[in-house]
Amino acid sequence: MNGRDERVSARVERDSGSVDTGTRTASGIGEPRRGRPRSEAAERAIRGAVVRLxxxxVPLGDISIERIARTAGVGKATIYxxxxxxxxxxxxILRDIEPPEPDLPGTSARDDLVVMLESVRVRGLAQRSSALLNNVLAQMKxxxxxxxxxxxxxxxxxxxTVLEILRRGIVGGEIRDDVDIDLVNDLVVGPMLVRAVxxxxxxxxxxxxxxxxxTALDGLRPPGRA
Structure with a gap:
């Protein structure tokens, strides 16, 4: 395991107990589930067990709930x-390993698209440098x-998110209003995915x-728009 994967393992085991996966309120703040109080130590143990396996x-197909529970030293009910x-x-767990989602500046469609594509580039670099991430993504398919x-x-x-950025770009006059935004999404994101994946x-x-x-927006700009 390389240095980055060691840092990922430490982060998963350190931070996993701080995120509540219970019911979400409208404000996005988690409410604890009814029943027994959550054990942060148990959650850290479960996440850490998956990463260790x-x-x-251990192939993904061989990692069962029973095996995770045994490795973590908890009961299956604790996981469920x-x-x-x-x-x-x-x-x-995979979302813990991957780079975090970017915060969009919201200043323009162009700026937001650059941030989104940069996140794809960073993920591509992360997959190349992390044997763990590369292995898991390859197996998942x-x-x-x-x-x-x-x-x-x-x-x-x-x-x-990208489709919403493109819609705002049309409303703001950065992108022609006669284009298929699904196709534009592929035109913008596709080149980075080809290189990254x-x-x-x-x-x-x-x-x-x-x-x-x-390059993409040069061809999508409304006529007369500088």
């Missing part, structure tokens, strides 16, 4: 009180239920996100 090279199934737990959960909770929300040895230099967005 992955670091030891926090996660409905192992897919939900795996996706949450052969587990349809797990991949579907990852798409629904991670990939789809990111796509929805499909061409693992392609360069991912600083400034690439800005170059891609500028």
């Amino acid at each position: 992955l670091e030891d090279g 009180r926090r996660w409905s199934d192992k897919e939900e737990l795996f996706v949450e 052969s587990h349809p239920k797990l991949w579907a959960a990852y798409v629904a909770t991670v990939i789809d929300p990111r796509r929805a 499909m061409r693992p040895h392609a360069p991912l230099p600083d400034g690439l996100a800005e170059r891609i967005v500028s």
Whole structure:
């Protein structure tokens, strides 16, 4: 395990108890579930157990709730009180390993798109440098239920964010109003994904996100708009 993966493991075990996965209020603040008080130590142990099993090279298909519970030293019911199934737990662990979601400046569609593409670039670099992240993402695609959960909770929300940015770009006059925003999403995000995912040895230099967005928006700008 390299230095980055060691830091990830420490972060997962240190921080995992601080996030409540219970019912969310409208303000986004978690409310504790009814029943027994949550044990932060137990949650840290569960998250740490998953990371240790992955670091030891145990295939995702062989990591059952029973095995996680045994490794963590807790009962299965302790896990099920926090996660409905192992897919939900795996996706949450993966989100801990990945770089965090970016904060959008909101100053313009262009600025927000640059930030979103930069996050894709950073994730591509993280996957290249983290054996753990690369291994888990590679395995996930052969587990349809797990991949579907990852798409629904991670990939789809990111796509929805970009689509909303593009809509604001149309309203603000940065993008023509006669374009298919689903297609524009692919035109803008696609080049970075190709380099980050499909061409693992392609360069991912600083400034690439800005170059891609500028090139795309040059062709999408309304006539007469400088």
